[in-house]
Amino acid sequence: MPVFDHPEFDHHQRIVFGSDEASGLRAIIAIHDTTRGPALGGLRIFPYASDAEALTDVLRLSRGMSYKSALADLPLGGGKAVIIADPRRHKTPELLRAMGRLVDSLGGAYITAEDSGSGEDDMRLIAEATEHVGGLPRHGQASGDPSPFTAWGVYCALRSAVRHRLGRDDLTGLRVAVQGVGHVGAHLARHLHAAGARLVLTDVDTAALAHLAEELGAETVAPGAIVDAEVDVFAPCALGAALSAEVVERLQATVVCGAANNQLATPEMAQRLQARGILYTPDYVANAGGVIEIAWQRRDDYSREAVMAHIEGIGATLGEIFARAEREGQSPAIVADDLARERFRPAG
Secondary structure, rough: OOOOOOOOOOOOOEEEEEEEEEOOOOEEEEEEEOOOOOOOEEEOOOOOOOOOHHHHHHHHOOOOOOOOHHHHOOOOOEEEEEEEEEOOOOHHHHHHHHHHHHHOOOOOOOOEEEEOOOOOOHHHHHHOOOOOOOOOOOOOOOOOOOOOHHHHHHHHHHHHHHHHHOOOOOOOOOEEEEEEEOHHHHHHHHHHHOOOOOOEEOOOOOOHHHHHHHHOOEEEEEEEHHOOOOOOEEOOOOHHHHHHHOOOOOHHEEEEEEOOOEOOOOOOOOOOOOHOOOOOHHHHHHOOOOHHHHHHHOOOOOHHHHHHHHHHHHHHHHHEEEEHHHHHOOHHHHHHHHHHHHHHHOOO
């Protein structure tokens, strides 16, 4: 399985393959860059079809974390971990403790946290084997779940994108399609509903979808139909690569802003969106709220007010990115990448 010649390899500093026969653990940890500090990134547990597919995912996700931390102005680098397993069938305490030992073997170079397929209870088990865990309750919090903070950051990002593309601050009557109503997507939908937006929702979990739609008085559609919804904003909040060539051509929205990581199926999709007059909000800028909160949890001067102010700064950062992209005739994705690299790969 090629690593250094892999299309998603981006000067990653370290890639670790770990296994544990007793627990069945098969995992990969990728550390992309630690210029700004230790690599922070969540643990994704997913039944990948192959080791190669898992490697592609962890390389992309870890790279995105470096960019995310840089543009969120955090003293952290980027990393990610994946376990090749079905979280509903194969996740056991023994497997999670084995993952903790693997994380611990890196001596603090990588800090793990929850992600798709892993939750706060899983982080508690991992923390039995390593101290290098983020997203657990501290400072009197009832929960360490970063999802509400991620959702609030995406909401702030969406307001910034709507302001730039549609010239409006008021979201009343704005039509938004939310693809995926898991932890982050559901929180985002509630924020949008409270602001007066009209929602179109979808999810593969039909029970969760129906419950949230009833709560918010939202319209629902089948997962495959969400991209055809006549809306102003499309918010991808499920797994990555949602913006394929076919989807970009079908989109009815004029703004894309969501919580999912790695939304562009290929980098070329940024130019396709721009050519269609669709404003793309770089995902790793929009969804940085949870990482910001986890970073603050590591500080002794933690303050919820300071955390929320830092997260709300996502809107201002995007305002600068959108303005520069417009001046230079570039996609916001390209401008964001350039700005991030300037911060974690300074000249010289």
